[in-house]
Amino acid sequence: MKIGIRYETIYRYDRAVRFSPHDVRLFPRTDRFLQITRLDFQTKPKTTVRFGRDVFDNVVASCFFDQPSEMLELRLALDAEAAKKNPFDFVLSRRAVQMPFNYEEDIASIICAYCKRQTRESLSLPGWKPPSRESPRETVATLVELTKTFHRTISYERREEGAAQSPVETLRRQRGACRDTAVLLAEILRDLGLAARVVSGYLRETDEEVRRAEGSLHAWTEVFLPGAGWVGLDPTNGIFCNDNFIAAAVGLRPADITPISGSFYHRDRVPAEMKSRLELITL
Template structure:
């Protein structure tokens, strides 16, 4: 399947300003199902751009902008070849099929950044998932699927283009949030339950099977690490698992 995207981000200022270095993460993360056929990145004239990999193995563009200006632009055009994928096409190791489960020592050591949750961000329950013991003893995948759906029902989507993700407690109190607010809340819930989770940003391409929030735009979702299955994508904003139309550009704790 061929997918194409154009990303345009412009910042306009009242007067000329000086720019600090910028890190831009728009290059798709390639795997066996995603191949980048073409990628073109542009920013202000005169900028020096260095392409590097960061701590999480994301491709980044380090942009040094020596000239002051009243506008800053980042533009990307990409063409991808994507293999259609069933999001449930994975197997969990036998000792992780019941919830909750314990990671092996070698897994836990590598997953420390994705298991840590600050005390203020711990979430024991939310509307539709009230008990700290909810899901205990159940099939791991079924529990996580229902948790994702319950969070989708509990948090109303609202578009918010600027600002950091809200703290989990604020998103719960308001019962509404942007995709980044809901994803941060979901990651906090998973980590509170002992499931390693990371945040993922990328493109959500349009589908003909019905509208999804944030289709055709940059989006944020969550991945949970399941032994045997690896990182599995969950989109609590839409209440679904992530298929081939979710193309990540960056991951982080």
């Protein structure tokens, strides 16, 4: 299937301001299920853009603005070819068929950072009991149940700006944006001894089961399962991630996957507004 991604963000200010370097993480991570065939990234004011990869192997466009401006525009237009992906088309290693399990030493030494909790508070998801050594459970069925429990327990709220809530705050409110539930799920998976990372990207809303992106960027979680690799879980919609999910950035923390990071400055306090638009189309 051929798809197009059209994204723009426009910042407006009451007067001309200067800008720090801006890092943009909007570019899909390619694999055998997704290949980019055309990419056009534009800024206004025009500026030098340098493409590179960060420590998580995300493509990052670093933008350096020399002149002050009353407006900043970032526009992305890309076309891609996507193949069908069955999220359950994998075979787990024997030791990972049931939870809890331990990673083999050679794997654990590489992914240990993803197993470490990023917050300190105790977390307990209402209505869900984790597996234990005394009462192990089948891994895939357990993760399906956990993801569905998130969907039932944490109500969705749209919040395009601002940092992610802390996991304990999301549990207290039982409400959150997609980035809030993604962070909470990652922390609960780490409590289970699993390697987890947060993901930002795009969600094609093609059926009734997947309906909570609403023309905005989306966030979800990935867990590392021996034999399967990184497997996507979407707690916002309560499902495993298929080819409708297009990852742009992965990381340990929300700051690692921020689509656009940067700031403006002026000697006075300057009011600002932001407008974003995202369109995913079938070509």
